[in-house]
Amino acid sequence: MTFTLASRHVVLEVSSTPTVEEGWLVVEGSRIASAGRGPVPDDAPRVIDLGDRLIAPALVNAHTHCALSMLRGGLGGAAAGNVVEDLFYRIERQLRPEDVRALARMGAWESLLSGVGLVWDHYFFGEALAAGLADTGIAAVVAPTIQDVGGPSLDAEGRDRSDRELAATETIALSGMPRVFAAVGPHATDTVSPALWRRAADLAERLGLPLHAHLAQSVEEVQRARERHDTTPFGLLEREGVLERVRGVFAHALFVDDAELSRLGPGHALVACPYSQLVFGFPARVDRWEASGARWVVATDCAASNDSMALRKELRFLAGLRTVGASFTSAYDAFLRGQGDAESVAATRREAYAAFEATATPAELYTRITSVPGALHPHVRAGVLAPGAIASVVVYDLDHPSFWPATDPIAGLVMGDVDAAIHAMWVAGRAVGERGDFHRSIVRSETYRAHRAEAKARLSELRARAGL
Numbered sequence: 001m002t003f004t005l006a007s008r009h010v011v012l013e014v015s016s017t018p019t020v021e022e023g024w025l026v027v028e029g030s031r032i033a034s035a036g037r038g039p040v041p042d043d044a045p046r047v048i049d050l051g052d053r054l055i056a057p058a059l060v061n062a063h064t065h066c067a068l069s070m071l072r073g074g075l076g077g078a079a080a081g082n083v084v085e086d087l088f089y090r091i092e093r094q095l096r097p098e099d100v101r102a103l104a105r106m107g108a109w110e111s112l113l114s115g116v117g118l119v120w121d122h123y124f125f126g127e128a129l130a131a132g133l134a135d136t137g138i139a140a141v142v143a144p145t146i147q148d149v150g151g152p153s154l155d156a157e158g159r160d161r162s163d164r165e166l167a168a169t170e171t172i173a174l175s176g177m178p179r180v181f182a183a184v185g186p187h188a189t190d191t192v193s194p195a196l197w198r199r200a201a202d203l204a205e206r207l208g209l210p211l212h213a214h215l216a217q218s219v220e221e222v223q224r225a226r227e228r229h230d231t232t233p234f235g236l237l238e239r240e241g242v243l244e245r246v247r248g249v250f251a252h253a254l255f256v257d258d259a260e261l262s263r264l265g266p267g268h269a270l271v272a273c274p275y276s277q278l279v280f281g282f283p284a285r286v287d288r289w290e291a292s293g294a295r296w297v298v299a300t301d302c303a304a305s306n307d308s309m310a311l312r313k314e315l316r317f318l319a320g321l322r323t324v325g326a327s328f329t330s331a332y333d334a335f336l337r338g339q340g341d342a343e344s345v346a347a348t349r350r351e352a353y354a355a356f357e358a359t360a361t362p363a364e365l366y367t368r369i370t371s372v373p374g375a376l377h378p379h380v381r382a383g384v385l386a387p388g389a390i391a392s393v394v395v396y397d398l399d400h401p402s403f404w405p406a407t408d409p410i411a412g413l414v415m416g417d418v419d420a421a422i423h424a425m426w427v428a429g430r431a432v433g434e435r436g437d438f439h440r441s442i443v444r445s446e447t448y449r450a451h452r453a454e455a456k457a458r459l460s461e462l463r464a465r466a467g468l
């Protein structure tokens with residue numbers, strides 16, 4: 001189907017900076033055929049004039065585990081121990097493919113409802129995962145999780161599913177589905193052997209796919225790399241030639257030092273997941289990433305460690321890093337005790353502010369959930385309204401109070417709670433929900449209600465099998 005969307009407020013990127021101006025775009029099948037500024041051309045096909053509403057690219061969430069929304073709220077906002085190993089693995093050992101298909105849909109629906117059009121999802125039973133995400137209409141880069149050292153995908157005899165997950169990766173990559181793409185998904189450096197990392201890199205190289213992995217996400221992972229490999233997690237990937245051969249999208253990277261960052265290379269990207277990292281205890285130092293010149297993006301990780309798939313609130317956290325450190329300094333403590341003057345504590349705050357300033361402007365932050373992650377996969381361009389990009393578009397009602405006074409719509413898209421202002425959405429050229437009744441039309445639909453009923457039944461059986 002071919003149609004044109006037009007409005008007096010369209011988010012277009014002019015030399016990598018988002019701007020809002022009158023414009024239009026022609027959607028042909030799953031892609032944007034053309035786009036431009038100014039009034040809609042006379043010969044534009046089937047024009048949908050959205051008037052004063054805001055047309056923006058759908059958001060890109062570069063690191064998710066949609067099925068893990070099943071464990072939302074279990075952590076009470078923070079965790080004392082290693083939650084991945086203590087809680088997640090216990091239930092994941094009992095997973096079956098049909099569970100993954102049913103459970104992944106719930107995280108996908110939540111994402112769609114907040115304007116996310118593309119998720120980079122990493123999970124077990126890759127083909128079931130791809131099917132579950134596709135059932136909802138969301139677009140996805142699916143990385144079937146591979147592990148062979150530890151983790152829940154090993155059975156009681158220690159056999160792993162890596163062969164099947166690597167085969168699934170190839171199947172997804174070659175399937176030609178318009179909304180589903182593949183990445184190769186090693187889990188982490190402490191759950192994947194050097195030999196399996198090399199096999200993952202072989203497959204990625206052969207199919208021209210990126211790697212999507214966790215990297216240096218816990219103190220345990222660093223300790224294990226030291227003990228088993230006499231190096232760091234980053235050092236291991238370097239030594240195995242992985243970083244040299246293929247492009248990687250690496251989630252967390254909490255324990256990658258400045259020298260390693262300087263050797264990362266422009267083909268790779270690091271993913272900050274601020275609220276999830278609060279639970280793990282070590283928010284990523286995006287100031288250091290930025291200073292090193294690394295390419296980096298922002299994602300949610302899963303609702304099990306975040307309680308929410310709302311991507312834009314992550315940006316608010318990053319903006320707040322400019323000042324949060326000041327309350328934890330010795331200058332602050334001294335000032336409280338009546339020692340030190342206001343100027344010395346203010347100077348500490350200025351220092352923290354300056355360190356994070358480059359990462360925190362709304363326009364800069366906006367690109368971390370749109371155009372920058374949208375450029376990470378060679379087979380799909382997303383997060384921009386430009387010819388050739390996937391036609392994933394969100395229309396917002398600028399008259400909604402969450403945008404008031406709507407003088408800077410980009411700041412609203414970054415710092416505001418504007419999900420409720422979503423008027424309409426298309427993913428890969430296909431409408432999601434009904435125009436003008438976006439949220440209600442989805443949650444009241446037969447499809448959503450059937451998906452939720454199946455997920456609920458499967459989750460209760462799964463919890464029973466796990467003894468929870």
Ligand SMILES: [Zn+2]
Pocket residue numbers: 063064065214251301302
């Ligand atoms: Zn993760």
